[in-house]
Amino acid sequence: MTADIFFFIGYIFIILILFLIPFTKRIFEKNIAELFTISSGYLFLLADIKNESKNKIIFDLSWAELNTSLVFIGILLIIIGVIVNFSQKNKNLSYTQMQTELQTTQQKFKNIEKEYFKLCSDNIRVIFENFFSLTDGQGRVSIYKFDDNQFKLLGRYSNNPEFNKIGRGNYSSNEGFIAKGWQNETFKIDSCPKWTGKGKEYKDFMKSVCNISDTALRKIRMKSRSFFIYRINNEDSRPPLGIIVFEQIKPQPIDQQLIKNIILNHEAQIQFLIKSMKTIG
Structure with missing residues (x-):
């Protein structure tokens, strides 16, 4: 136990x-x-x-190691707060008042999701720092959870702000390289054609490798030429949790061994990120 524990003890006191x-x-x-x-x-x-922060807090665990736990507890507290708030309201609220309360609650949950997206993206930035250092601002990492037969974006980070935008938040489970990574546990491809003009060569190549439409390809902001998809499995026989998409504008292959080593060292943290989002997403 170090002095940093007083961030909690002091607040409770x-x-x-x-x-x-x-x-x-x-x-x-x-x-x-x-x-x-x-x-x-x-x-x-x-x-x-x-x-x-690498400072130890309690049980020899640092802030960085407890980061996702703090996020999860924070989410639980705000959900409890919303429930308590509802229970304290007058049971005889008018329809208009009830609609207002519902809209307020929905906005609170949207704010929770936005805050979680930022924190998840912050974790991606830290966990995969070595990957980003090799991409010269041309790489991106996205984490998706699998839910309701589709992939939903949880967090995303790139050194290039233009590639950080959310874009499409959901993808069908049978669409694109994501589907191939989900089915085969990993999927890699590189040396994809460069998008030029209206992107005919790029689109033709992508459609020859996976199931994806011209419309979906046009909407993609980052026309990457190298991909590596990695599936995050559950710790038991339950279905996998989600996938991580590594991509870069450069046509050179992504260093798979580097990625696998990083994930091996942070697998529990990544599993926790995806599972905690399932409670509110």
Whole structure:
């Protein structure tokens, strides 16, 4: 246990003191849902600013190792806060009021998903730092979870801001290189044609290798020429969790051994990222 544990002990101590003061106690009792939300925001803040810290906190675990756990607990706290908030509302709300409350709640969940996307992308940036150092701003890593027979984007990072945009958030389970990686556990391809003009050569090549439409290819912002798809399996006999897509504009092959070594060292963390998103996605 190090001094960093006081980021948690100090926060709990402050809350307990405020509960001992009659005035602040009454405020907290009437707004307990907001207390959960504030606590969730505090954990998200710690997860963000301490994302790369190697300082040990407790049980010989560092901030970086506990990052996804902080995110998951933060998500649970805000969900509890939403539930408590609903339970405290007047049961005789008018239809208009109920609609307003529903819209507010939906917006809160959208905000949770946006915050999670950022934190997941931050983890990608740190975990695959060695990959990005070799791409000269021409590489990107995306993590997808498999849900409802499609792949849903959880997080994405590239050194090039133009490639960081979400674009298509969902992909069919039988479309593109993603489908091949899902079916075969890994899939690699390189030396794809460069997109020129209207991209006929690029589109013809892609369609000869996988199932994908011209429309889907036109919408892709990053016309990559080298890909490596890696499936993330569950720790038991349950279906796989999702996939990671590595891609780069350069036609040279992606270093598969480097990627496999990185994933081997962070597999539990990546599994946790995908599983925690399943609770709200």
